[in-house]
Amino acid sequence: ASVLHAPCLIALDLAATLLALFGGPNLLALAGRELLKGRLAGAPVEAFELARFNNAIAAVLFALALIAFALGWWLAGVSLAAIVALAAALAICAFCFRCLLYYQFKLNRYRLFGQ
Secondary structure (H helix, E strand, C coil), X not given: CHHHHHHHXXXXXXXXXXXXXXXXXXXXXXXXXXXXXXXXXXXXXXCHHHHHHHHHHHHHHHHHHHXXXXXXXXXXXXXXXXXXXXXXXXXXXXXXXXXXXXHHHHHHHHHHHCC
């Protein structure tokens, strides 16, 4: 039954992501910080520019997922949302796929346009 509520959950994720993207608090990071208070002391912090890039990718994928759901393309909507979930799962395992994309983006932008 919870799978039937996927568009609602994705809409909530999109709202939280857009809030963080446009300068508001990152609600998911705040919740995680509260849950992991003792373990985060001295942990490295992600750069603001990288966090913004990651939020932009997540926002685009969540928006496309909601559009797919609205058009009745259930599998496409779930697949797009699953990409964000997979990237988050990989980040928990210490591999940031979006960081890799960001690095490639910056590298290729430098190659094409210089500084």
